[in-house]
Amino acid sequence: xxxxxxxxxxxxxxxxxxxxxxxxxxxxxxxxxxxxxxxxxxxxxxxxxxxxxxxxxxxxxxxxxxxxxxxxxxxxxxxxxxxxxxxxxxxxxxxxxxxxxxxxxxxxxxxxxxxxxxxxxxxxxxxxxxxxxxxxxxxxxxxxxxxxxxxxxxxxxxxxxxxxxxxxxxxxxxxxxxxxxxx
Amino acid sequence: xxxxxxxxxxxxxxxxxxxxxxxxxxxxxxxxxxxxxxxxxxxxxxxxxxxxxxxxxxxxxxxxxxxxxxxxxxxxxxxxxxxxxxxxxxxxxxxxxxxxxxxxxxxxxxxxxxxxxxxxxxxxxxxxxxxxxxxxxxxxxxx
Numbered sequence: 207x208x209x210x211x212x213x214x215x216x217x218x219x220x221x222x223x224x225x226x227x228x229x230x231x232x233x234x235x236x237x238x239x240x241x242x243x244x245x246x247x248x249x250x251x252x253x254x255x256x257x258x259x260x261x262x263x264x265x266x267x268x269x270x271x272x273x274x275x276x277x278x279x280x281x282x283x284x285x286x287x288x289x290x291x292x293x294x295x296x297x298x299x300x301x302x303x304x305x306x307x308x309x310x311x312x313x314x315x316x317x318x319x320x321x322x323x324x325x326x327x328x329x330x331x332x333x334x335x336x337x338x339x340x341x342x343x344x345x346x347x348x349x350x351x352x353x354x355x356x357x358x359x360x361x362x363x364x365x366x367x368x369x370x371x372x373x374x375x376x377x378x379x380x381x382x383x384x385x386x387x388x389x
Numbered sequence: 390x391x392x393x394x395x396x397x398x399x400x401x402x403x404x405x406x407x408x409x410x411x412x413x414x415x416x417x418x419x420x421x422x423x424x425x426x427x428x429x430x431x432x433x434x435x436x437x438x439x440x441x442x443x444x445x446x447x448x449x450x451x452x453x454x455x456x457x458x459x460x461x462x463x464x465x466x467x468x469x470x471x472x473x474x475x476x477x478x479x480x481x482x483x484x485x486x487x488x489x490x491x492x493x494x495x496x497x498x499x500x501x502x503x504x505x506x507x508x509x510x511x512x513x514x515x516x517x518x519x520x521x522x523x524x525x526x527x528x529x530x531x532x
Binding site for chain 2: 222225226229230233234237238241242246250251254255258259262263323324325327328331342346347348349352367370371374375377378381382
């Protein structure tokens with residue numbers, strides 16, 4: 207496998223195939239971040255594209271101080287947060303799933319197919335406040351370490367842990383059916 | 390359930406406990422079925438979250454990006470081309486104007502031994518003062 211540094215160097219020299227390889231390699235990291243934050247929507251896809259296009263425009267200024275995955279994830283999460291702010295400005299109230307819907311998630315889940323189960327979990331994640339959602343998405347969906355998560359969000363590691371605990375506590379309540387019923 | 394034990398439980402999933410804290414949590418887990426159930430639920434929740442990750446956009450995502458990038462590049466190329474053409478045209482005008490001014494001054498110097506362009510236009514005896522003095526002297530209130 208061609209190392210990232212070589213692909214970046216080739217892309218800087220105008221090799222579009224090298225950049226395409228970067229996109230393919232990091233699509234999973236960007237997709238898990240953006241879709242985790244925004245849901246599987248056209249907006250998420252647009253933000254995903256924008257993430258790579260911004261990186262392309264800033265190729266010359268990329269110095270490799272952080273890994274490419276961290277760098278792209280940082281762009282992706284910032285664009286996602288901007289998108290959420292835009293949504294709020296437009297609609298005033300972002301439409302999370304209703305309380306009623308939340309209450310029934312665990313019960314519905316037991317009869318759902320795998321794909322639908324995933325969507326239920328994603329819906330529950332989108333129910334979280336943005337700050338908590340970002341931590342959950344980066345740590346548990348994108349697989350960033352707590353330190354990387356802290357660096358990307360520019361918050362102390364301790365804050366990452368406290369948000370992570372509170373977010374997991376809330377998700378556990380939403381997603382786990384009572385009395386040990388397996389979802 | 391004690392908050393500090395719950396905190397230890399959450400932190401244990403991040404591998405952040407000291408030896409003493411691990412011992413404390415281990416004892417608490419042995420003594421509490423409720424805590425064991427809580428651990429199971431947290432573990433299950435984390436697994437569900439991790440499994441819910443969507444790692445693909447729509448098909449041909451990379452290709453769509455490359456099309457966008459190529460159109461960006463061609464747009465930038467068009468702008469560069471426009472800039473180059475405009476620059477070349479401006480340079481031509483600048484060169485032509487400079488050449489004309491030099492020729493005019495040379496002709497003027499040779500024909501009237503005076504470098505003033507005014508003398509070329511209005512005659513050899515006209516000076517800047519001749520042009521400006523009548524304007525300064527003009528007073529419409531004297532009619």
